Amino acid sequence: MRIALAATASLLYNISPAASFTAVRTPTTHQHSSSPSALHAKTFAVDTAKNQLTVTPISTLSGTVTLPGSKSLSNRCLLLAALSSGKTRVENLLESDDIRYMLEALDTLQVPVERDVTDKTAVTVTGQAGPIDSPTPDETVELFLGNAGTAMRPLAAALCMGRGSFVLDGVPRMRERPIADLIDGLKQLGAKVSCVEETGCPPVTIRADGLEGGKASISGKMSSQFLSSLLMASPLCEGDVTISIKDELISAPYVSLTIGLMKKFGVSVQIEGDMDGTPSFLIGSDEKYTSPGSILVEGDASSASYFLAGAAITGGTVTVRGCGSDSVQGDVAFANVMEQMGATVTWAPESITVTRDPSVRLKGVDVDCGKIPDAAMTLAVAALFAEGPTTIRNVYSWRLKETERMKAIVAECTKLGATVEEFEDYCIIHPPEGNKVKDNVVIETYDDHRMAMTFALAACGGVNVIIEDPGCTAKTFPTYFEMLGSIAS
Incomplete structure (x- = not known):
């Protein structure tokens, strides 16, 4: 499995061992697009020998992203x-x-x-x-x-x-x-x-x-x-x-x-x-x-959560296109959670824009996520940057997904410096002191695409985050790191 996924990573990013790639979209791509800030895209280092991708520190996420299909x-x-x-x-x-x-x-x-x-x-x-x-x-x-x-x-x-x-x-x-x-x-x-x-x-x-x-x-x-x-x-x-x-x-x-x-x-x-x-x-x-x-096929609302959360964490402004107020997907409600945490949300029929006034700190929330279990994973990382604890409730289904997501989220948040209380169908995340996440943490992704995509956002804390097995994103979003880099600075 590791060998196969390492090959996938090499195919996705067109890299050689210990190389790097610049996440710039090509204009002929049908799946996604980004704002002109893509010209200043982040460069993420990839080591195919170790099958790891390092997401370098992200100060701001800003731009427009066209989502892949749901x-x-x-x-x-x-x-x-x-x-x-x-x-x-x-x-x-x-x-x-x-x-x-x-x-x-x-x-x-x-x-x-x-x-x-x-x-x-x-x-x-x-x-x-x-x-x-x-x-x-x-x-x-x-x-x-x-x-x-x-x-x-x-x-x-x-x-x-x-x-x-x-x-x-x-x-x-x-x-x-x-x-x-x-x-x-x-x-x-x-x-x-x-x-x-x-x-x-x-x-x-x-x-x-x-x-x-x-x-x-x-x-x-x-x-x-x-x-x-x-x-x-x-x-x-x-x-x-x-x-x-x-x-x-x-x-x-x-x-x-x-x-x-x-x-x-x-x-x-x-x-x-x-x-x-x-x-x-x-x-x-x-x-x-x-x-x-x-x-x-409507744009994937679960995938929208990564970019919306990134804007909320960094105080940038991100617009996701492909789902909005007219969406049939429940995960668009994740934007409401970002609003509860202190972000500003603007809705259009087929798009959502999130930003945050830098003078307004994100605050911890207590949310029933039974209707948005996939997007709730993104909330776990946003919680690392909030003032006070965040309680993510009604997510027993996490335990039945691509991996045992409850235990995986508890383990990786703990590595980053959080204190996490685990219960049968909910968890309470206490952010690291001063919201300072640990640097150069290796994130185990458990062959779970959402673990890789969610925990890449820890780099918004100004640290390097090392993602194991980045090719696992091929399950739903093979161009994720390219798109993330295209709006990052």
Whole structure:
């Protein structure tokens, strides 16, 4: 794994061992852009022999960033396009490992996907007008999905609705990420599907022969992706489907995002009850997916958090383009948290601008982050620069992600000089004395893209931060360090 990722880093940054790179964008790049300050981009030192990138001290982040496409929306759009009648052009797809795994899975399933030779972020999908059946009925189709939860969960549900034998697997960490609640819901609808009984995790084995429909009651505490996966698959059943939450629903904005996207593909979901409580959802037998013709993937709101936090920490002014007041993504609410900490936020329909008056200190906050768990990781680093402690609540889902994020965040914040209290579903971060983070700290990233991107912001404390395995950002944001450097001074 280390060798492979070191090679990835070399590929991404076009470097040689113990070299460095200047983070300047090229004008032909479709994925991102920055302000004219990119001409004064920071140079980050890279050591490919050690597989490390050193983020040099950042005094200010200022400029405009055009965000890459949302990971969650990209993979949802690809799957719904594959299930629809007609052809769908999907634009502004995120260029990342997670999306690559979904595209490779569709290739294996022989769903026609035409790549645009002039735009790497655009594809045209010819839908199946219903369930995806095995292209080899007499053989088991094996799908390798890396560590892409946004591919594993929805595909596991969708393939139960067609016909054929399938095995869905991934990297060792994927085999530690629970999926039993989704499997339980699918079984209630009559699916012949299983995961590893002892762990409740992948590989997932499916023996599909179509489903009539029915009722399923599942837990919403572990991951909203389980509900989203069932919802997206439900129109493929022959009859009505009712899905109810038996306890509580975390990350409800992601479910709303799913339902909104299904609507764009012609399917209406009836909701009963409070989304923040124990709602239930009805998908009628007459609901079928129809291509909208084309769809533009919104900029990734989780990725916006790094640049917005950097502006708040340094007192610079950063505008992120691609998501704003009209966004369907819950993570745009991270900007409100920066405002609570003392930053100034300006909203536009498709952009957000954050700055901070240098005379106003950031202050610690106590926030329920259950609806923004990914962006909440960025808050952990912003907390290092605040006056007083910051409490990040309702993030048990951190423990189930690409790595055990709660323990990882506690460990790396502690290395930087913070004192962190860890609890089951929340933590309290006491910043270093005088908000002075330690210099030349080596950040372990645990093969987790968000750990690398989040802790790079510690350099805003005027110190060097050494990021292990920088190539792990390829999961969702391979150009992150280039973009960060392009607005840094």
